[in-house]
Amino acid sequence: MPIEQQQRATSTLSTSFTEMSEILMPNETNNLGRALGGAVLHWMDICGAIAGRRFAKTQVVTASMDHVDFIAPIELGDIVTITGYVFDTGRTSLDVTVTVSVERPATATTEQAARSFFTFVALDGAENAQQVPALECPTEAQKDLRQEALDRRRSNRRARDAETE
Numbered sequence: 001m002p003i004e005q006q007q008r009a010t011s012t013l014s015t016s017f018t019e020m021s022e023i024l025m026p027n028e029t030n031n032l033g034r035a036l037g038g039a040v041l042h043w044m045d046i047c048g049a050i051a052g053r054r055f056a057k058t059q060v061v062t063a064s065m066d067h068v069d070f071i072a073p074i075e076l077g078d079i080v081t082i083t084g085y086v087f088d089t090g091r092t093s094l095d096v097t098v099t100v101s102v103e104r105p106a107t108a109t110t111e112q113a114a115r116s117f118f119t120f121v122a123l124d125g126a127e128n129a130q131q132v133p134a135l136e137c138p139t140e141a142q143k144d145l146r147q148e149a150l151d152r153r154r155s156n157r158r159a160r161d162a163e164t165e
Contacts, residue, residue, distance in 0.1 A: 020047055055094060059123045074102045080103075094119070
């Protein structure tokens with residue numbers, strides 16, 4: 001049945017919520033003992049894909065990633081927490097916000113280290129684009145999280161557009 005004729009299911013933002021943790025180990029550091037950007041991007045992509053799979057209940061592939069903001073360094077031995085959730089959907093695509101925070105147990109501090117937005121496309125068993133569920137936000141907390149992500153993405157795009165003018 002063509003995508004346009006399928007009954008569209010629904011899924012909630014909380015269904016997609018994903019949180020994973022890592023410890024920054026020597027193999028993922030540069031010569032200054034800080035996280036390699038590629039390692040952080042890898043973790044972000046995995047977190048986003050898990051959020052997308054939970055939401056769509058099928059395989060997803062990365063279609064794009066917005067500008068990544070590296071906000072604070074991640075030092076060797078730091079605990080890194082990557083959080084993501086679906087905040088918007090298209091017909092076959094879903095948008096995921098991914099945030100990286102760093103915890104330094106020795107000083108009992110936590111701060112945001114990186115953030116970006118990813119777009120994933122859902123695939124069926126034949127690896128063709130598949131319709132994704134419509135996003136539902138049944139609670140005020142979910143509505144607030146969605147709106148925060150929409151606002152931040154809109155603001156990031158405006159700032160980037162202003163830089164290129």
